[in-house]
Amino acid sequence: xxxxxxxxxxxxxxxxxxxxxxxxxxxxxxxxxxxxxxxxxxxxxxxxxxxxxxxxxxxxxxxxxxxxxxxxxxxxxxxxxxxxxxxxxxxxxxxxxxxxxxxxxxxxxxxxxxxxx
Amino acid sequence: xxxxxxxxxxxxxxxxxxxxxxxxxxxxxxxxxxxxxxxxxxxxxxxxxxxxxxxxxxxxxxxxxxxxxxxxxxxxxxxxxxxxxxxxxxxxxxxxxxxxxxxxxxxxxxxxxxxxxxxxxxxxxxxxxxxxxxxxxxxxxxxxxxxxxxxxxxxxxxxxxxxxxxxxxxxxxxxxxxxxxxxxxxxxxxxxxxx
Numbered sequence: 001x002x003x004x005x006x007x008x009x010x011x012x013x014x015x016x017x018x019x020x021x022x023x024x025x026x027x028x029x030x031x032x033x034x035x036x037x038x039x040x041x042x043x044x045x046x047x048x049x050x051x052x053x054x055x056x057x058x059x060x061x062x063x064x065x066x067x068x069x070x071x072x073x074x075x076x077x078x079x080x081x082x083x084x085x086x087x088x089x090x091x092x093x094x095x096x097x098x099x100x101x102x103x104x105x106x107x108x109x110x111x112x113x114x115x116x117x
Numbered sequence: 118x119x120x121x122x123x124x125x126x127x128x129x130x131x132x133x134x135x136x137x138x139x140x141x142x143x144x145x146x147x148x149x150x151x152x153x154x155x156x157x158x159x160x161x162x163x164x165x166x167x168x169x170x171x172x173x174x175x176x177x178x179x180x181x182x183x184x185x186x187x188x189x190x191x192x193x194x195x196x197x198x199x200x201x202x203x204x205x206x207x208x209x210x211x212x213x214x215x216x217x218x219x220x221x222x223x224x225x226x227x228x229x230x231x232x233x234x235x236x237x238x239x240x241x242x243x244x245x246x247x248x249x250x251x252x253x254x255x256x257x258x259x260x261x262x263x264x265x266x267x268x269x270x271x272x273x274x275x276x277x278x279x280x281x282x283x284x285x286x287x288x289x290x291x292x293x294x295x296x297x298x299x300x301x302x303x304x305x306x307x308x309x310x311x312x
Contacts, residue, residue, distance in 0.1 A: 004133040004289065005119045008282075012121050034125065056119060082126035 009055045013079055021060060023048050023099055024092035024112050029062060029076055030084040041084060044074055047092075047112065049099045055079075063099075069106055091115040118295060123281065131281050131291040134212075136306060137200035138288060140176050141193045145184070154186045155193050159303070181303055202285035209312055211276045214297035214304035218270030228263040273297040277309050 021027070025048045030041050046064025058078045066072045076083050092112035102110055120130045143156035158179030162169075165178050173179065176196050204210065224230040224246035233242030246265065250258040258264075275296055282291035296304055 004135060007287070008121065008133055008289070008291065009119060032126075056121065077128060079122070080126050080128070081122055 006055070012056055016079070016083075018078055018086055019088045021048060021051055021086070021088065022091060022094075023051055023097055024094035024115075026089040026092070027060075027062060028087040028089065029060075029074075030086070031076065032082045032084050044076075045089075046072075046074075047099065047102065049073065049102060051097075063102060065106070065110075071103065071106075121282065121291060129281055129293055130295075131293055132296045134290045134292060134296070134304065134306065136204070136288055136290045137198075139199040140179060141195055141197040141199065142173060142176055142179070142182060144190050144193060144195060146190055152186070153188045153190050154184050155190060156182055156184045157199065158182045183305055185305075185307065200285055201283055201288045201290050204280050204283055204290060204306070206280055206283055208280040209277050209309040210280060210292065210306050211274055211309050212278055212292065212296040212304050212306050213272065213274045214302055216269045216271060216273040216297045217299050219268040221266065222268035223265045224263060227265060227268045230263075276311060 027045070027048055029044045031044060032039060033042050044062055044064065046062040048060050049063045050061040052059045056077075056079045059075050060078060061073055061075045063071055063073045078086075091114065093115040094112060099112075118130060118132050120128050123129050137159065139157045139159045141155055142158045145152060145154040145156065147153050158173070158176070158181060160180040162178040162180040165173065169178075219226065223244050225232050225244045230246055232244045233239055233247070235243060249262050249264055250256075275294070278296070279293040280290060281293050282289070284290075290306070292306075298304060
């Protein structure tokens with residue numbers, strides 16, 4: 001059964017190349033959305049708050065601060081055909097796997113220290 | 118279970134089922150057996166006992182035999198191979214299987230009783246079923262009253278599940294939603310009876 005699942009996941013994964021993602025990364029997610037007839041790419045930029053692995057179900061939750069300081073979180077399934085491209089802008093030094101503490105912070109307190117390689 | 122993407126990037130939760138190759142092993146007719154049915158066999162067997170060797174002498178050895186009632190017996194021949202290709206994407210099917218056994222289960226798990234209060238001086242009442250009978254009249258608990266007992270490990274049919282993907286080459290079906298039983302269990306799939 002496990003073989004069946006891995007074989008089907010292989011089939012649906014396609015050959016999309018994704019960058020190495022880590023919690024705390026600043027990313028731009030290019031997401032394809034269909035509006036009636038038209039198709040366009042929407043870019044969602046923010047911090048990777050959570051990274052979940054697991055084949056086809058691999059997902060990231062990206063948090064960004066929208067206008068009026070309202071936090072917006074969006075979860076993307078990385079294997080989804082709608083996720084066109086992901087750009088990593090910056091890595092951050094973080095000591096947790098899930099950065100839920102960012103939810104309670106705003107302004108300067110919500111900054112993350114950059115990690116350079 | 119896993120999930121796959123269909124048109125428009127929609128995620129569908131699916132169960133993958135190895136559907137076949139099955140062989141028609143016997144055809145029962147009204148005249149001969151007093152009812153119409155076909156018997157099909159599934160899964161390659163390494164060893165067969167003597168009665169099964171005789172029963173399957175000109176057919177590949179199979180582990181499991183199941184009977185399906187149908188009045189349409191002329192469509193089938195003994196030895197005919199059935200594979201996942203008999204289903205098409207979009208078909209609505211029923212899946213029959215043996216559900217996972219839960220052992221002797223309490224009334225909260227088995228019948229969704231609410232249990233007792235957690236506070237106000239209660240002790241030992243959190244998952245208790247409460248009273249199950251009345252007083253001197255009738256002086257007994259009625260038959261069929263929902264009480265703790267053995268749960269699961271019985272035949273369950275899940276109706277009206279959608280076929281999302283068919284791969285006749287690998288004999289693979291992806292069916293939307295969950296089906297009864299544990300991983301690698303045997304299930305029977307047939308066209309939905311009540312659509």
